[in-house]
Amino acid sequence: MKMLKLLxxxxxxxxxxxxxxxxxxxxxxxxxxxxxxxxxxxxSSGSYRSSYSGYHRSSYGSxxxxxxxxxxxxxxxxxxxxxxxxxMFVIGYAIYRNYRQKNAIHPQSPEPGxxxxxxxxxxxxxxxxDPNFSMEIFLERAKEIFLRLQDAxxxxxxxxxxxxxxxxxxxxxxxxxxxxxxxxxxxxxxxDISVESMSPxxxxxxxxxxxxxxxxxxxxxxxxxxxxxxxxxxxxxxxKASASRFTEVYSFTRKLTAQSDASRDLLKGxxxxxxxxxxxxxxxxxxxxxxxxxxxGEYDWVLSEITQMEEWKPASADGVSGLAEGMSRQVxxxxxxxxxxxxxxxxxxxxALPLMRDATGxxxxxxxxxxxxxxxxxxxxxxDLKSIExxxxxxxxxxxxxxxSVEKNNExxxxxxxxxxxxxxxxxxxxxxxxxxCEQCGAPLPDTDALNCAYCGALLPxxxxxxxxxxxxxxxxx
Ligand SMILES: [Zn+2]
Ligand SMILES: [Zn+2]
Numbered sequence: 001m002k003m004l005k006l007l008x009x010x011x012x013x014x015x016x017x018x019x020x021x022x023x024x025x026x027x028x029x030x031x032x033x034x035x036x037x038x039x040x041x042x043x044s045s046g047s048y049r050s051s052y053s054g055y056h057r058s059s060y061g062s063x064x065x066x067x068x069x070x071x072x073x074x075x076x077x078x079x080x081x082x083x084x085x086x087x088m089f090v091i092g093y094a095i096y097r098n099y100r101q102k103n104a105i106h107p108q109s110p111e112p113g114x115x116x117x118x119x120x121x122x123x124x125x126x127x128x129x130d131p132n133f134s135m136e137i138f139l140e141r142a143k144e145i146f147l148r149l150q151d152a153x154x155x156x157x158x159x160x161x162x163x164x165x166x167x168x169x170x171x172x173x174x175x176x177x178x179x180x181x182x183x184x185x186x187x188x189x190x191x192d193i194s195v196e197s198m199s200p201x202x203x204x205x206x207x208x209x210x211x212x213x214x215x216x217x218x219x220x221x222x223x224x225x226x227x228x229x230x231x232x233x234x235x236x237x238x239x240k241a242s243a244s245r246f247t248e249v250y251s252f253t254r255k256l257t258a259q260s261d262a263s264r265d266l267l268k269g270x271x272x273x274x275x276x277x278x279x280x281x282x283x284x285x286x287x288x289x290x291x292x293x294x295x296x297g298e299y300d301w302v303l304s305e306i307t308q309m310e311e312w313k314p315a316s317a318d319g320v321s322g323l324a325e326g327m328s329r330q331v332x333x334x335x336x337x338x339x340x341x342x343x344x345x346x347x348x349x350x351x352a353l354p355l356m357r358d359a360t361g362x363x364x365x366x367x368x369x370x371x372x373x374x375x376x377x378x379x380x381x382x383x384d385l386k387s388i389e390x391x392x393x394x395x396x397x398x399x400x401x402x403x404x405s406v407e408k409n410n411e412x413x414x415x416x417x418x419x420x421x422x423x424x425x426x427x428x429x430x431x432x433x434x435x436x437x438c439e440q441c442g443a444p445l446p447d448t449d450a451l452n453c454a455y456c457g458a459l460l461p462x463x464x465x466x467x468x469x470x471x472x473x474x475x476x477x478x
Pocket of ligand 2: 438439440441442443453454455456457458
């Protein structure tokens, strides 16, 4: 009995030690940083064996049960010795960690913020075209969107926040969740999320849109767990996990012509154009009253980007050659991001279905029978519209820099791809930032090749009236 007790203590200390080492994945999207280093060379794509260092240590440690330490024929003395050894190691490690934390500048949470003058200038710039804009109301709503987004991410289902997100951001999270679940066998759960600071840090006017960047400092308990861990067990593990801090920049975009109306709160399901509240608000992104798309950026703010504070830089002011009247660089880049994530989905599923409504015949032929590939820990560093050519149709050239692990437990490696998007000359894209849904009711499109909307029965389009993916190629290096 004495030995059993000793063993229990030993196992407990060991578990405690594992928890000490919990990595800070916190935040929706896992706060993944994109790897710009470790360039892939054609002959050694499998050579980045992970040494489990830094935050790429994808050990879902605390999710696994540490049982079965009992071994027959092990003497009390030996166990006692082992116990003492581990105890000393744990204490030593705790002291070391404490020391390191006190002395390290925490890279996760640089102090964001700008001076009062700059804040006043931001407010003034927005009020020039929208006199009723209130920064307080805006920040309150931004905070609510942040919290709902973390919640949706943690529960593994993004549906509830679709109406506040651009199609690029929404699809990125949705597909990341799918890959985490199906490829990595993992889930990322969070609790005790609290917002500690909200600070507008910049504004970017790029007609016809205006983007407001807000740094959000937050704290949460967060763990990566194996998919088999039950909700109850997850709660137990979360209680023991230490909270971590992080700062992210949320970029909200809307048309310069949009006007604030405090009585119309999209977060309460009120249409920003007509105020109508449908019963099924979270299931559709199109107002049944007036037909407005909630997340197009036309009438209200749409979350168009989330960037880690340490990676954030003000948007580039570089012009893009060939941008025609009414075209927006931001909208095209958001669309390209969406197409990229759908292309990833095609590769991991081994199916051309995810791009069925968004690709040209040329791309569909290339995707005819994609292989089922492993891709994990995917992060996008940049989506950069280079130029637009105008011939019989518009053709956009987009550079995408990203990183992914191409084999389970391998370090992510870097990729550069060129994407080519085409748009007919007479197309009139009305969705802008909105996620394409049923044209009748705005419900999300099915994951199948179904011909009719599952919500209202309307015939679904076989090709979207939007930029279509015509080709994507790995960029050769000089
Ligand atoms: Zn409406
Ligand atoms: Zn429908």
